[in-house]
Amino acid sequence: MLLAADVGNTNVVFALFDGLTIKTRWRIATDPRRTGDEYAVWLLQLLQIEGFAREDIDAFIIGSVVPRAIHNLSVFSRKYFDVEPIVAGQGSAAWRIAIDVDQPNSLGADRALNAIAAHDSYEGDLVVVDFGTATTFDAVDFTGAYKGGIIAPGINLSLDALVGNTAKLPRIAIEKPATDSVIGRNTEDQMLIGVFWGYVAMMEGLVSRMKDEIGRPAKVVATGGLALLFDEHTDLFDAVDSDLTLRGLAILAGRAVA
Template identity: 55%
Template sequence: MLLVIDAGNTNVVFAVHDGSSWVGQWRMSTSDSRTADEYAVWLLGLFDRIGLNAGSITRAIIGTVVPAALYDLRRFCRQWLDVEPLVANAGLEWGIEALVDNPSELGADRRLNGLAAQHFYGGPLIVVDFGTATTFDVVNEHGQYCGGAIAPGVNLSIDALHRAAARLPRMSIGRPLNAIGRSTSVAMRSGLFWGYVGLVEGIVGRISEEMGGRPKIIATGGLAPLFSEGTNLFDVMAPDLTLDGLRLLADRNAMAQHTHSPEGM
């Protein structure tokens, strides 16, 4: 079985694939101070809850946009699973060409989304990933990754609004019943929700114009279902897109030879 680890800015997602389907997915908050032993106590306990033997994990792959978390995630795989993990980086064989100025600085999550979307849906397409940041990733009709755009995630916008305006409360995002808010909280919710829908529609529209056609629009990330309620923009909802990208990347590089790196790597 394959263990996939997607370490984002907000959460680390662990998922196990048995070759035909995902058999379990779990998430915990991201912390660059969490140790390999802490990962083990938490995740192996969850394995037990579904009857999954840690010894059945024969491969692992890590994708992270938090470099400081990589050390202990690697140690967890090595010490507790006896598996040397692949790490999603520019040195692997991706099977999708990146037409960007510096592929080494491209976030793994963005390229993974492009890889999986191209595999399942074919280009041209745009992936909109609602995460800590909202990213827009473009694959052309030739199956090449072309770059995209990065905007602040909606929860970052909520935090910034609360910090900068002393009288505005901290609130959660949700779809308002009306655009015209008759209270401060409803007015904030309206501005955040419909303003963000407008941001997404606007960026996708401009990218589509540059692409010269109507690409498929793929939505992923935790808030994608919420924002899909406010727009008809999305052709596909793909909640596991980044995980599938990691799985595809691991399969493509399954024959690569890996040896234990020094503990500092």
Template identity: 60%
Template sequence: MLLAIDVGNTNAKFGLFRDTELLARWRIATDDRRTADEYMVWLDQLLRLEGHDRADVGAVIISTVVPRALHNLQLLAHKYFGVDALIAGRAPVGWGIALKVAEPQSVGADRACNAVSAQAIAPDKDKLVISFGTATTLDHIGPDGAYLGGIIAPGVNLSLEALVAAAAKLPRIAIEAPPTASVIGRNTESQMLIGVYWGYVSMMEGLIARMKAEIGKPLSVIATGGLATLFQEQAHLFDRIDPDLTLNGLMHLYHQRATEA
């Protein structure tokens, strides 16, 4: 089986695949100081809860936007699974798609994995991939799978944390859909919730509309990230939500490499 690991700025996600089937997924807060031993203590228990053993893992593939976390994950693969981890975007695991931007080396590994995954979902069609993470990103993927550029905006949680940190009297609130469609709040908490939720809905609506107009062709809007479902509840912005888009991209890259080998 394949263990796919996607390390973001906030969370690291682990997915266990049998061929193309995602059997289990887990997440842990990103910490570049976490050792291979600490990862294994955590992961070993989760594998057993799902009825698996570490001996079942025959390959590991990693994508990361946190370079300092990579060494300990490579050590995890070598020490506990007896394999050399494959690194997405490095030989022998090339992206298999063109990165048609001014600085292709700067494209985040997660965004490239999302492009690979989106191409498998909607081949021969333009795609707009929206990822809700530490940053909110919108990426244009061509009909041939090429990454054609996109947008980086502050993430929802990041914006809310900045607001609370900068305004001493504002309380911390949970991000959720407001109870009504009203955009006039009657207390501080409801006003903050309206500002965050409907503010982001409006931003998404505006950016999606602008990107569609600039691309000028029919496209499929694919969203990923924990908050995608929350925004879809009230706004219906996306054609499809895939919470495992990045992990599936890693799986496709692994099998692509296996095919080319």
């Protein structure tokens, strides 16, 4: 079985694959200082709880936007599974897609993986919206080429900046406001309207501009932690695919060992 590690700026998501089917997954806060031994203490116990053994794992792939985390995860793979790790975007796991931007080497692993998985699953031109620490909007054309995109502050980053740089505004949870009114009657409601509906308006406006620039019909695929929440309150998305990045890792691992 394949163990995949999707290392984001906030969390590392591990997933155990049988082919392209996810059997189970686990999440831990990203800390590039975490050693291979620390990963082992945590993950090997979880494997056992789920009924799996370390011997079940014969491949390990890492996709990371935090370069410093790769070394310790590689040590973890070699020491505890006796498996040479596959690093997404390197060697036999090169992207193998056209990256049609000014600085191809600057493309984040998560965005390349999303492009690979989206093209594998959906036809035609695509706009992939990924809700992570940052929210990214990526254009993938009908050939699977990555054509560029947009990076915007994630909604939690926006809220952190608002609360952290004001004296009296309180911390609030990210959720849909209680009513559809955009005229708030108290401070908390006004903040939530600004953050939630402001984010919806930003997404709808940017995707509309991207579609106009693409010039052909394009499906919009959403992934990431808040995709399901926003999908309930906008008609923007044609599909919500929470496992897009992880599936990209599994596809890439299959190509690397083929």
